[in-house]
Amino acid sequence: MRSKTHKTKQPIYIYISKLKKAYKLAFSIWIVLAILLFIFTIVLSALSYNKTYKANLNVISVNQVGLSYEYHAKLHFKSNLFRVQENISTMTILDINYKENIAKSSITNLSTHLQYINFKSPQKLEGNIASINYKVSFLPLYKKLALAFIGGLMLIFIVSEVRTCFKVRVCEFIASPNFLKIFIISVVIYLVALSALLRGDVYYIDDFGRAVGQGDDWIGFSRYIAKYLYNIINSFQSFPYTDISPLPQLLAVIILSLSGMLVSYIVRKKLDILGIIATLPLGLSPYFLENLSYKFDSPLMSFSLFILLVPFLFKDNLKHFIYISFIALLLSLSTYQASNGIYIIFTLLLVLTNYLYKEKSIKENLKFLGSAVLSFIVAMLVYKYFIATQVNGYVSSYAMSFTKILEGGNLKIYLSYIFSDLKDLPFFIFSLVIALLFILACTFNSKQTKLLSFISSIVFLALGLCLFSGAYLVLSKPLLYPRAFIGFGAFIALVYINLFYMKNSKILKVLNVVFVALGSYSLVVFASSYGNAISAQQSYMMQRAGFLAKDLSTLVSREAQTKTGIVFEGSIGYSPVTDNFIKRYGSMAQRLIPITLLGNPLWPWNRQPLIYQGTNYKSYNEAVCAPQNTTAKKKLVLDNAYQSIYKSNSCYFVDLKPSTWKAR
Template sequence: MKEETKKVKKLLYDNRYRLGMVVLIYQSTLIAIGLVNFPYLDDAARQLNGRTDFAFSYSRWGSEIASWFVQGSRHLTDLGLTTPILTGCILAITSILAVYILNNKKLEWVPLACSTIIGLNPWFLQCVSFRFDSPYLALSLFFSIFPFLWWCNKTIFFCLSFFSVFAMCNTYQSSSGIYIVMVLTLGLRDLLSDTNIKELMRNVLIAAVSYFLGMFLFLFEMRFNPELSSRGGTTQIAGIFEMPQTIVKNIYNYFGTILTQSAKIWIVLTALIFILFLIKTLFASQKTSILTIIITCLYLVLAAVFSYGVLLVFSESLATWNPRYAYGFGVFVAIIMIRLTSKNEFKSINWVSKGISLLFTYYLISFVFTYAVTLEYQKESLEKQSVILATDLKTVLSDENKNIYMNRFFNETPILLNSEINYPILRALIPRNSDLYFINQIILNTYTGVGVSITPIPEEFDQASAELVLSNIYYDIYSKDKSLYIFMK
């Protein structure tokens, strides 16, 4: 035990600058998002009521209990930069572990840099934007990778896999595909080397059994949560007869969403990374060329599909709802880059692979800062328009005019509309100022204290029969039957 501890200490010390780079990348990007102080989706309500509701609303008991520990109370308050910093630490450890496991226990500069895409891929940015539960969403990534430190120790690997899969489900179920991708990646590595086939199949079987046992225990746990039944397709698994059609539909929507939300340069570089991975695997394999190509192509297809995890069998295509349901593919690409950029004897392929992977990593990390600054502009736009509307409402609101209707909410910042041209995913990542959903209303009331409730204008409303009480460059306000009708321009 002392010998192992000495080895770990030496490994950490010898690679301290490389590890520091990973920590720096995560902390600089996540602090940039945290400094915006945007009340992201559920955050707006949690800032006011302090409710955790991770367990009963989402069956995430791991997040619930962890939040009590981090907060020091069962009542949440905004901890400022504490949660982004904690999230960055968890993701840094996860990335380092992924490189150590996938790169034959070597911690090299380029694989470590590329590994940061595990937590900074565009689809996971929604998860790290939550001010209250981002550390626990990050934990789901950690639990998906951690057991593979003991890939060659059957007993420990089985026990830790069973526990980690169950813990992953209790922190965030969208990470359910990452464990499968790790199994397939290590399986490919061992299959194309001189590893004993029986030994490999035994490891894969242990992984499969522990995964299904962990999932089964989580499904059993969910039966004691009656609130989940009211959430519709977000928690409903398709029936047996509908399963094949549902899986095909979900695969189509999963990859369709990723393609439509990606910048063009991301698509081009991802394709190059897959091609280079196939070429490098072909040169490094100890199997025949045809067999290697078949196995590698099969791996790429299966890993890409299974990166979606258990969401494949859900009746609703959740990837089309929010980016945070589709980040498994981004993690898969990061895993491919870790394997691709590991050292080998083919220098020409090695340099090209590292150059393309680092370029892709640069584009994705730079996008994080683009996202952070666009989020800030959107927040400023929402604040300013809230103050303007609240100021005008105070002059026309009364006990008689107490019901408020709007055709839509506020305008988007022009900076967001410009950034969406290069980065279509921003349409899904940045909350829309124009949406009349309850989160925007909470933010309006929090910023201004007007305490109003707003509903959409009924289709049958006739402007000609109402009295125009206020008009400016932003909106027209009409009064009719003790109600106010606001038409945004």
């Protein structure tokens, strides 16, 4: 007996011993590597101290705007090491020595970004126009190395602490009874719901650019993990990407299926078909359909949702919960920030169930809540101040004033969208009924007093409705497109699934099952209708773009396209199928259909349908269509049933005409 016990313990001891040595080795290697990199950076700084370097400034593009010229120039450095490099070194320009025929006073609006310089001048310039003297600093590299060093040590420490527990909990989840069966059923449901969208082969907003090698790789919005994840999906090929759909969207379906199963497992501690049906709003909410419409983004947005659910597998071990929450939040924020509210909502639900059903003492429950709040705040601060690049465009990463935050921040805006978007959907009515059933279930199944249970359930619903957007509530310019409402779908899914947390009376159970099934089925119907509507709109849009390309070909020669600008005015309207979809489902339907060629001349993607016809006209925001270059009176050069085309200098203004069909 002793011998048997000894044999079973020895391998575990050896394994743990090796594991500890491995992490000690990882720490040692990381520290040595960091020291070497710091020494290298110090050497670079010493070599460049008080030294001046030279570079040549060469014009690479020019646009005439009225009587002036806008230039885009590039610095060609004589040293490939001691130069400006993103996140590594900065450059301080000491002086610019222009060529003899260039008046320094004629150079205005000079701005620099890395090795590029933009400026204006009334003179016509080309080629090499100046030599520049500059100094270089490697301060950004010190900062990056320090952050990487600290981050690496923290990651090694956290992994060493949670690895065994993480492996056990994940294995328990995967080993759950019926895991594979429920997974397959979930994937099939999602595929049925999204079949119309996938079949339609829709290019959704940014997809237009990325499919033809334009756009960006998400770095501009500090979505660093998104970039690397997509590179992996794209067979380790970096930007520019090719269109590999429907593979990314199929991966999104798999991730969402696992997400629903994870929610069901954490809340109900089991996997079954009822749990999958109840969690469908997680991935099929009308808002998340926009996320799924993106060919390139969909798996990344789904991952940002999924990773925030993982920490709650460890809710009973606060130490591990904090560590994994911190990592998961940073991963999610670096993939797609709009998901952050999911963490808040899930925390609130678990606090509620712990209280109502006395799963934990009040002290333990408060510790759990405090741990979640601490993890969220620390992760947000680390991301904001050490990882994210601040943006201030159509959205802003800057917080609004404290006074406005106290007044409710963006809460009124988000709530007004929720009501106006969903009021015409059957899903809205079913969810209202389910909210009432949720209150009843919490009140009658609770181990607390009925009054406290009733109040607690209402407080949860109110907080969930207010906090689903997370940190977006306090941004000065938040994202308000449907894709930013990820947290709302998660909130509804958690309300649905919580109806089956405890055993209910027979009548209440039947009502719960019926209305959850109706609510989720209405989402499948809406998703199918949306998929067909947006597919019809794209076909109609491409057809109209084809008509326009043909008309323009009679006015502009092939060779002149790159010197000719197009400004889109008016609207093509909606295809009959899309118009009917919007008529039936109202604001939600309209907000999901991109506004390409729908009356906004400043919409950056208006030109994309023309590009897909094989043309290469300049956009509305380029110099050829600038007000200074379109001073000539607009002249009507073509008019037909689809568009009127006006010309001013080298810019054509296209007044698109809508479809004459209107849904009844």
